[in-house]
Amino acid sequence: MSKDKVLGSKQYKLSELDLKDLSSDPFTQFDRWFSEVLKSDEKFPNAMVLSTADSDGIPSSRIVLLKGYDESGYSFYTNCNSKKGREIASNPHVSLCFWWSLLEMQVRIDGKVELLSEKITDEYFKTRPRESQIGAWISDQSEVLDNRESLEKKFNDFEKKKKGEEISRPSFWNGYKVAPTLFEFWQGRDNRLHDRFRYLLIDSKKWKIDRLYP
Ligand SMILES: Cc1cc2nc3c(=O)[nH]c(=O)nc-3n(C[C@H](O)[C@H](O)[C@H](O)COP(=O)(O)O)c2cc1C
DSSP states (O other), X not given: OOHHHHHXXXXXXXOOOOGGGSOSSHXXXXXXXXXXXXXXXXXXXXXXEEEEEOTTOOEEEEEEEOOEEETTEEEEEEETTSHHHHHHHHOXXXXXXXXXXXXXXXXXXXXXXXXXXXXXXXHHHHHSOHHXXXXXXXXXXXXXXXXXXXXXXXXXXXXXXXTTSOOOOOTTEEXXXXXXXXXXXXXXXXXXXXEEEEEEEOSSSOEEEEXXXX
């Protein structure tokens, strides 16, 4: 396929978003959109870009999976010694971004990260496939790895050592929750005149809604 074809201009025609259709509560609005996405053929509906910044403000982004949400926040799990884990420890302000291409929708969520309780994290860890539990133990996430063979050897050795035993959660593998202070809902529209609505938390419970220029 030619590069021009891939990078060429595309129109967004699927839907539109108006103030009258929005919930006054961004959590409800997210829930409505997420329910729609779950009904679509989107392959990874819960994949979100997590952007963190180090203590000097230098940003980095990667995908993580949304594993739960409620009025208190949006949760994901990772290794707290990883690059993102270290950045969160020095700067808890993060940004999440979902792109649901089949519905031409984007949601941004900015907020502060908190650790999930050990109880919730342990419970979730128990539900993971055994291979993923082993993976959590043997991966020094974000560190330099000499070769693929060392990783597989670590995996096989750990598996042998723990044969028949329950695998508990490593203390360096944690759950995090983003408590939002800003949401933005973006619906693609024709001629790049997209619909954008931002919810800003102006006191602890009140959200101010504004339409933004695309
Ligand atoms: C679809 C997808 C889902 C992912 N889910 C997670 C996840 O839930 N947790 C995680 O730690 N890494 C996940 N990753 C891997 C991260 O993108 C990243 O490579 C890893 O966490 C290391 O990031 P860091 O070095 O910036 O800390 C996922 C990657 C993809 C592509």
